[in-house]
Every structure is written in C-alpha cells, then in structure tokens.
Amino acid sequence: MSDDRIISFIQPSRNNLKYLRWSYNSIRKNLGYRHEICWADDFSDDGTWEWMQETAKKDGNIKIHRNEGPTRLGHTILYDTLVKMATSNVVMIYHADMYACPGMDEAVLDKLTKGSVVSATRIEPPLHPDGPEKVLVDFGIEPEEFDEQGLLSWINEERPEKYTRGIFAPWAIHKEDFLAIGGHDPLYAPQSKEDSDIFNRFILAGYDTIQTWKGFVYHMTCRGSRFKDGAMRNPAGKVFMKGRESSEWLAQNLRSTRNFIRKWGHMVLHDEYLKPIVPPKYDVGFVVENCDNNMLRELEPWCSDMYGDWVGHKGFGVNKYIEEEQPNTKFKLSNKLHSHHTKPINDIVISFDAQKLTPQNFQIIVNMSEMLSDSGEIGEMEYDIFKFSINSLNTYEKELIVCES
Numbered sequence: 235m236s237d238d239r240i241i242s243f244i245q246p247s248r249n250n251l252k253y254l255r256w257s258y259n260s261i262r263k264n265l266g267y268r269h270e271i272c273w274a275d276d277f278s279d280d281g282t283w284e285w286m287q288e289t290a291k292k293d294g295n296i297k298i299h300r301n302e303g304p305t306r307l308g309h310t311i312l313y314d315t316l317v318k319m320a321t322s323n324v325v326m327i328y329h330a331d332m333y334a335c336p337g338m339d340e341a342v343l344d345k346l347t348k349g350s351v352v353s354a355t356r357i358e359p360p361l362h363p364d365g366p367e368k369v370l371v372d373f374g375i376e377p378e379e380f381d382e383q384g385l386l387s388w389i390n391e392e393r394p395e396k397y398t399r400g401i402f403a404p405w406a407i408h409k410e411d412f413l414a415i416g417g418h419d420p421l422y423a424p425q426s427k428e429d430s431d432i433f434n435r436f437i438l439a440g441y442d443t444i445q446t447w448k449g450f451v452y453h454m455t456c457r458g459s460r461f462k463d464g465a466m467r468n469p470a471g472k473v474f475m476k477g478r479e480s481s482e483w484l485a486q487n488l489r490s491t492r493n494f495i496r497k498w499g500h501m502v503l504h505d506e507y508l509k510p511i512v513p514p515k516y517d518v519g520f521v522v523e524n525c526d527n528n529m530l531r532e533l534e535p536w537c538s539d540m541y542g543d544w545v546g547h548k549g550f551g552v553n554k555y556i557e558e559e560q561p562n563t564k565f566k567l568s569n570k571l572h573s574h575h576t577k578p579i580n581d582i583v584i585s586f587d588a589q590k591l592t593p594q595n596f597q598i599i600v601n602m603s604e605m606l607s608d609s610g611e612i613g614e615m616e617y618d619i620f621k622f623s624i625n626s627l628n629t630y631e632k633e634l635i636v637c638e639s
Contacts, residue, residue: 239343241269241406242320243328246312248276251285253331253457256377258289260333269339271296272316277303297321308424314417317409326406331454332356333380335389341449342406345397350442353405354449357385359473361455361465367400367445367507373452375465375473385452396447400507401433404451407441415439416637421497421564426483426490430502433510438635443509489562495535496565497634500603513603514629519580525588527551531559533588534571536599543574581626582606590619 243261247254254273261271273296275283283300290296297319301307317325324346338354346352356368364370371388374380415435422428436443454465467473494502499518503511519539522529530552534540544552556567584602595618598605606627615622 237323238346238408240322240324241339241343242317242322242325242409243269243271244313244316244320244325245271245328245330246274246276246309246316247278247282247330248306249278249280249282250330250457251278251280251282252377253454254282255285256380257328257330257332257334260335262293264334264336265339267293267295269295270320270322272299272320273297274299274312274316275301276306276308276312277301306424310418310423310425310428311420313428317412317417320409323409324406325409325412326404328404329453331457332404333385333452335385335450335452337389338449338451341446344448345444345446346406346408347442348408349411349440350444351401351405351407351411351436353401353403353443353445354451355445355447356402356453357388357450358453358455359465361473365506365508367398367402369450372473375454375467377454380452389450393447398445398447398507399443399509400445400504401436401443401510402445402508403429411441415635419497419637421493422490424486426487427494427502428490430510431494431497433504434498434512435635435637437510437512438632445507492535493563493565496563498631499536501600512631514607515631515634516603516606516627516629517581518602519578519583521574521578521583521585523574523585523587523589527555529588529591530555530571532596533599534559534567536602537570537584539570539572539578539580541572541574541576541578581624581628582610583623583625585621585623586619595619 245254245257258271261269271293273286275286275298286298290298297316299312299315299319301312313327324343326342342352342354357371357373358368359372359375360370361375373382373385373388415432417432418428419431422431465473498512499515500513503513505511518537519541520533520537521541522533523543525533525542525544530540530542542552552571556571560567598618598620610624610627612624612627615624
C-alpha cells in the first residue's frame with residue numbers, strides 16, 4: 235500500500251481517558267490497524283499514561299510520549315511533538331473525543347494531495363449552535379450512552395456527494411507541508427486560537443482547503459479543559475454541559491485572543507463553512523491622548539506601536555501594565571509602548587483622544603484592516619474621532635506564514 239494512504243493520527247490528551255479509549259476503539263474497529271496512532275499524555279493523573287503504555291504493548295502501530303510535568307504543555311505544543319514523531323507521510327490532527335466512522339480515512343485520503351488540507355465532517359450532539367459546516371444529530375453525549383448502531387445506520391444512508399472549503403478538526407495534511415510552515419505557533423500555548431492561526435497560514439501559503447462530506451466523525455465536543463465536567467441530559471432529554479466553561483479555559487482563551495489580535499491585527503474571521511478570511515496586516519501606530527491603564531489594556535493589542543502621554547500615571551501605569559501583561563505574551567511590550575515625545579515611524583499613524591472612544595467607534599479599530607484595504611489612500615484623512623496619516627499601505631501578512639519558533 236502507498237505510504238500516502240496511511241495516516242498518523244495525532245492525539246494529545248489530558249485526563250481524558252474515557253474518551254480516548256472510546257476514540258481508539260473506533261479507529262481500530264472501523265479503520266483497521268494500518269494507520270499509526272501517536273499519543274501524548276499531558277501530565278494526566280487519571281491513568282491515561284498507564285493505559286497508553288499497556289495499549290502500545292499490544293498494538294504495535296502506536297507511538298507514545300509523555301509530558302512529565304510539573305505543569306501541562308497543552309496541545310499547541312504536543313501536536314507538533316507528535317507530528318515530528320510520526321512515521322507516515324500524512325498526519326491528521328484528531329481530538330481525543332472523536333469517533334472515527336467507517337470509511338472516514340478513505341474519504342479524506344481520496345481528496346488529499348500535496349499542498350492541500352482535508353477535513354472530515356463532524357456529527358455532533360446539540361450541545362452547541364448549529365452551523366452549515368457540521369451535522370447536529372444526538373447519538374449520545376457520553377461514551378456510556380453512545381448509540382453506535384444509530385450512528386452507523388445514519389452513515390449508511392444515501393446522500394449526494396458534497397465538498398466545501400472550510401477547515402476544522404479532524405484535518406489531514408502531508409507532514410512535509412505541515413513542517414514547511416513551521417507547525418503551530420507556541421505563542422498560543424497551551425491552547426486556544428492555535429488552530430485559527432495555522433488555518434490563516436495555510437490560506438496565505440496557498441494550500442487548498444477541502445471538507446469532504448463523505449467521511450465523518452462523531453464528536454462529543456470540548457471534553458478537555460473547556461468543559462471538564464462533561465455533558466448531561468435533563469428529564470425531558472435536552473442535552474447540555476454540566477458546568478460552565480472552566481476558569482482555566484476562559485483565562486487562556488482571553489490570552490490567546492489578545493495574542494491573535496497582536497499578531498494578525500484582527501479577530502478570527504471565516505465564512506459560513508469556516509474557511510478563513512485573512513485581511514491584510516498593516517503597520518499601525520496609535521498616538522493616544524488621555525489614555526489610562528484600562529484603555530491601554532483595550533487598545534494595545536490592536537497596533538504595532540502605541541505613543542501616549544499616559545495622563546495621571548507619569549509612566550508608572552505603563553510600567554505596571556507591562557509588568558502584569560508581559561507574562562501573557564511573547565511580544566515584547568516595552569518595545570511597543572512609547573512616550574508621546576517619540577516620533578512615530580509606522581506606515582500608518584492614527585491619532586485620537588481615548589476619552590472620546592465609545593463602543594460604537596471602537597468598532598472602527600476592530601475593523602481597521604478591512605477599512606484600510608477597501609478605502610485607504612496615501613495622505614491625511616479624518617474619520618469620526620480618528621486622524622489618519624497614511625505614509626504607506628504596505629501589507630505584512632505573508633511574513634506570518636512560516637512560524638520560525
């Protein structure tokens with residue numbers, strides 16, 4: 235069999251043994267033993283590592299790795315550790331709470347070529363809002379009540395052949411294509427937004443994104459750090475997550491969102507099928523009057539440099555902000571925040587009074603990349619409270635394709 239018809243499944247896991255065992259059994263039962271499985275245990279304390287070791291002794295096509303702690307590394311790092319360990323030409327980023335339906339592998343491989351990324355289609359219980367990129371059908375919310383026969387009957391129904399252009403896990407790619415752009419960016423470790431970042435880079439690198447609707451996984455969803463307590467159903471049968479999103483996940487999601495904005499200059503954008511939309515990346519400097527620390531926190535991620543009078547703080551507030559925020563980012567904030575006595579050298583300089591910002595005109599900042607792309611011109615202009623000095627409309631997004639880390 236061609237090496238390009240063998241997949242290395244990339245599965246980090248932390249305290250997810252129940253789901254990982256269920257996922258493993260589906261791969262071997264429905265896809266056979268030809269595919270390699272690469273597991274990383276992220277400092278679990280639920281018996282995951284012991285089970286991985288025991289299973290790898292019985293199944294000779296498994297590679298295992300353990301993070302010995304004392305803290306988690308997260309899947310942002312461990313995905314790439316496992317990709318480097320993988321021996322197949324094709325790797326698939328695959329969550330620990332996914333059930334592989336029969337034929338999923340062949341459907342993905344049939345569409346995969348060099349320079350492409352192919353996603354299978356997710357079937358999910360109705361725990362999250364519906365969307366055109368997935369299928370919502372309730373075949374169970376926990377492995378103990380999983381309706382395998384109901385799912386397999388649904389899979390076997392006739393349906394028209396369909397392909398869309400979105401991307402979401404599980405996705406497969408040639409290992410050399412993954413490594414060519416440097417894999418995931420550790421900026422987002424331990425998790426959150428690392429997928430959106432690498433998807434942007436796939437698009438900018440010219441990779442073709444394909445979602446096949448002939449290959450399916452059943453996805454329990456969010457059974458890692460986001461919803462640690464799993465799901466349940468009420469007496470009427472309605473399903474919901476047992477607890478709120480964990481404080482750990484919420485804090486990390488905020489950090490990663492801010493770092494995504496720092497890197498790309500915009501929020502995560504995509505079409506209805508989750509194909510990324512990547513606006514241009516500009517070199518923007520903010521010259522801000524009346525900027526207290528609360529506003530500094532809101533504004534800092536949205537620009538390359540910031541120049542302020544730091545009213546009421548005499549510089550102490552800026553130093554305090556840097557001290558508090560620097561542990562959350564690899565961007566060196568002391569090189570980014572300047573006194574208003576420093577002359578801006580950015581391609582685009584935007585001056586405004588922070589006291590005049592409102593939720594409405596802040597959206598101009600949020601949508602700045604699209605606005606400059608649509609109507610930006612060299613010269614001076616004013617819009618709402620903002621004064622623009624546009625010296626150049628050079629864009630830098632393609633410099634972000636390869637992660638050198």
